[in-house]
Amino acid sequence: MDKQRNVAVLPGDGIGPEITEEGVKVMKQTGEQFGYRFHLDFGLVGGSAVDRLKTPLPEETLRICREADAILLGAVGGPAWDRNPPPLRPEKALLGLRKELGLYANLRPAKLFPGLAQSSTLKEEVLKGVDLLVVRELTGGIYFGEKHTEETKAGAKATDTLVYHEHEIERIVRRAFEWARERGKKVTSVDKANILESSRLWRKVAGRVAGDYPDVKLEHMLVDNCAMQIIRRPAEFDVIVTENMFGDILSDEAAILTGSIGMLPSASIGEGNRGLYEPVHGSAPDIAGQGVANPVATILSVAMMFRHSFQDDEAARAIEEAVTRVLDRGARTMDVAAPGHLALSTEEFGDRVVEELKKHQ
Numbered sequence: 318m319d320k321q322r323n324v325a326v327l328p329g330d331g332i333g334p335e336i337t338e339e340g341v342k343v344m345k346q347t348g349e350q351f352g353y354r355f356h357l358d359f360g361l362v363g364g365s366a367v368d369r370l371k372t373p374l375p376e377e378t379l380r381i382c383r384e385a386d387a388i389l390l391g392a393v394g395g396p397a398w399d400r401n402p403p404p405l406r407p408e409k410a411l412l413g414l415r416k417e418l419g420l421y422a423n424l425r426p427a428k429l430f431p432g433l434a435q436s437s438t439l440k441e442e443v444l445k446g447v448d449l450l451v452v453r454e455l456t457g458g459i460y461f462g463e464k465h466t467e468e469t470k471a472g473a474k475a476t477d478t479l480v481y482h483e484h485e486i487e488r489i490v491r492r493a494f495e496w497a498r499e500r501g502k503k504v505t506s507v508d509k510a511n512i513l514e515s516s517r518l519w520r521k522v523a524g525r526v527a528g529d530y531p532d533v534k535l536e537h538m539l540v541d542n543c544a545m546q547i548i549r550r551p552a553e554f555d556v557i558v559t560e561n562m563f564g565d566i567l568s569d570e571a572a573i574l575t576g577s578i579g580m581l582p583s584a585s586i587g588e589g590n591r592g593l594y595e596p597v598h599g600s601a602p603d604i605a606g607q608g609v610a611n612p613v614a615t616i617l618s619v620a621m622m623f624r625h626s627f628q629d630d631e632a633a634r635a636i637e638e639a640v641t642r643v644l645d646r647g648a649r650t651m652d653v654a655a656p657g658h659l660a661l662s663t664e665e666f667g668d669r670v671v672e673e674l675k676k677h678q
């Protein structure tokens with residue numbers, strides 16, 4: 318019997334629509350082969366929603382997301398909206414969606430595909446075997462703490478606060494351990510426990526949760542040291558779990574391990590199976606409309622959708638293997654093509670992934 322799933326598709330701005338189209342193509346092909354029946358709802362988000370409906374996150378878009386089993390998002394933003402006042406900023410839609418849907422865990426896997434080491438700025442021998450997962454806490458920490466600016470006799474004073482409740486730490490660390498169990502069986506919990514009170518709590522909770530996962534190794538690492546180790550010996554990491562801002566910075570740093578930002582997928586999930594899947598990169602206004610963007614980040618985000626929202630590891634792996642085989646044959650989009658080599662268009666690359674998928678038994 319067919320597995321029925323509702324998916325909200327939010328193409329967004331810039332290259333968003335181009336890469337989303339390839340993601341949907343791969344999703345439909347995978348669905349056909351693995352017995353899914355998809356109902357797709359397309360919604361406006363970001364700058365294009367501001368232009369048409371005067372809001373970056375229209376009520377109708379929120380409605381289809383709430384009713385969806387999974388959400389596929391392209392990217393939002395661009396120079397056309399850079400001068401908009403805060404309520405009309407395209408990024409507002411991202412924070413709004415995460416908060417509305419309670420998506421507290423952001424997963425950013427960084428894996429080096431064979432043959433792409435030369436596209437990275439790091440040495441090939443450092444990159445060998447890189448396959449890590451950054452698990453970033455997404456709805457707490459310093460980005461969500463109380464903030465204000467006040468005038469004092471000595472001039473302006475600005476305050477941000479970093480707050481964590483025990484239960485917020487526990488739920489994200491627990492998920493990190495669950496994923497580590499299925500991967501390399503190691504969790505690196507990253508904090509600044511030598512200085513921050515919230516980090517001392519983080520470390521204590523991580524240590525307690527580890528007791529439930531005797532098969533997974535836990536190590537604690539200070540965030541400054543982690544920033545160094547990620548480029549010094551990246552292959553030694555498996556799952557990294559950390560606070561919102563630390564995770565934002567470390568996952569961008571991890572992005573350079575893979576050769577191009579066009580390769581990096583992400584998933585944001587909460588309780589239950591619903592998730593939001595999107596490439597890590599932005600709307601790339603410099604190449605928008607040219608049909609040259611790398612669709613791999615979006616296609617791998619679709620693989621994450623099958624894994625995390627549909628609990629279908631086999632379908633996820635089929636997509637990942639298809640991408641690997643297309644890359645193995647030397648097919649590249651412009652951002653990762655070797656000098657002098659012919660680069661494929663966004664659509665051509667997506668077509669090749671679909672062709673490879675069809676060979677999956």
Ligand code: NAI
Pocket residue numbers: 332336391392393394395396408411578579595596597598599600601602603604609610611612614652
């Ligand atoms: P960006 O990720 O859009 O682009 C950075 C560089 O990487 C550009 O040279 C771009 O051409 C290239 N690039 C990005 N994705 C690519 C792909 N799939 N294939 C080939 N090359 C790719 O970041 P930037 O330029 O800082 O931001 C542009 C706009 O995107 C801004 O308005 C920003 O606010 C927004 N943005 C949106 C995000 C989202 O929707 N989640 C995340 C980051 C930025």
Ligand code: MG
Pocket residue numbers: 565566569
């Ligand atoms: Mg960032």
